[in-house]
Amino acid sequence: xxxxxxxxxxxxxxxxxxxxxxxxxxxxxxxxxxxxxxxxxxxxxxxxxxxxxxxxxxxxxxxxxxxxxxxxxxxxxxxxxxxxxxxxxxxxxxxxxxxxxxxxxxxxxxxxxxx
Amino acid sequence: xxxxxxxxxxxxxxxxxxxxxxxxxxxxxxxxxxxxxxxxxxxxxxxxxxxxxxxxxxxxxxxxxxxxxxxxxxxxxxxxxxxxxxxxxxxxxxxxxxxxxxxxxxxxxxxxxx
Numbered sequence: 627x628x629x630x631x632x633x634x635x636x637x638x639x640x641x642x643x644x645x646x647x648x649x650x651x652x653x654x655x656x657x658x659x660x661x662x663x664x665x666x667x668x669x670x671x672x673x674x675x676x677x678x679x680x681x682x683x684x685x686x687x688x689x690x691x692x693x694x695x696x697x698x699x700x701x702x703x704x705x706x707x708x709x710x711x712x713x714x715x716x717x718x719x720x721x722x723x724x725x726x727x728x729x730x731x732x733x734x735x736x737x738x739x740x741x
Numbered sequence: 742x743x744x745x746x747x748x749x750x751x752x753x754x755x756x757x758x759x760x761x762x763x764x765x766x767x768x769x770x771x772x773x774x775x776x777x778x779x780x781x782x783x784x785x786x787x788x789x790x791x792x793x794x795x796x797x798x799x800x801x802x803x804x805x806x807x808x809x810x811x812x813x814x815x816x817x818x819x820x821x822x823x824x825x826x827x828x829x830x831x832x833x834x835x836x837x838x839x840x841x842x843x844x845x846x847x848x849x850x851x852x853x854x855x
Contacts, residue, residue: 659842668745668832668845669786682841715784729776730843732786 630733632718638739639708646704647736651720658701659730660693661717662686669717675701708740743768745833747846754823755854761808762818762849764833772838775816777807780830780848789831792816828853 631650639645651658656677661669672691674682677698690708695701705712715737719730744767754760766775777789792800792807800807808817820827830850834843 657841661843666847668834668847669843670845671842674841684842717786719786729788729791731788732778734783734785737784 630718630720630731632716632733632736634736635734636737636739638741641710641740642707644704644706645708645738646702647716647718647738649701649703649718649720649733651700651718652722652731655720655722655731656698657721657730658695659719659721660701660703661719663715663717663735664713672703672716705738708738710740713738713740743770743835743837743840743844745835745844745846747833747849749849750847751850751852753852753854756825757822759819759821760823760827760851762820762831762833762851764816764818764846766814766816766833766835768835768837770837770839774836774838775807775809776834776836776843777805777816777818778832778834779827780832782829786832790818823853825853825855827851 633648658675660672663669671684673693675695678695690706693703715735717735719732721728721730746765773794775792779787790800790802790805790807792809799809804821806819830848832848833846836843
């Protein structure tokens with residue numbers, strides 16, 4: 627088990643371009659979360675999947691953001707028409723079956739810089 | 742409103758001393774979980790310890806213990822015998838059982854001095 631894997635680790639893009647990030651959760655985990663973290667702050671929740679179903683989406687997520695988890699395995703987060711305010715660390719986490727309050731395991735994140 | 746407050750933006754502690762990181766929370770949910778994570782400069786969030794709201798005993802994991810005072814809505818992290826490798830950002834987080842998302846504090850930057 628290699629833990630939660632995120633790719634790429636770093637992404638620099640020009641304003642207005644689209645970007646896509648990938649998250650591979652721990653293989654037996656059915657729950658997957660995306661968070662965004664700006665410098666000096668705690669993470670902010672973006673969205674949650676249980677298997678392939680997107681069960682919750684933050685109001686912070688504008689229409690430019692979309693996330694998918696086909697077949698309940700890996701997930702992608704796409705940002706369309708990027709803005710400088712999108713610059714942040716995007717964290718993916720997964721957790722397993724059982725009670726809701728099992729710990730979430732995080733990947734190393736994708737750091738996005740919009741120039 | 743659901744909220745986590747960490748009042749210590751930064752702390753300096755001498756190596757081998759114990760350190761307490763403060764966390765208070767606010768929720769109207771009767772059932773919830775409290776978490777502490779460590780984030781070194783590499784960026785990965787590392788799970789440290791979990792406390793359930795109905796747990797009678799304070800959680801412990803090795804050098805980490807959670808001082809849970811439910812009436813005061815506090816969940817302080819205690820690190821015993823601090824080490825240089827403990828230098829990192831520490832985040833307190835809460836997840837009410839009625840919700841899927843973790844609610845995070847702003848974090849405390851801990852620096853261990855040799």
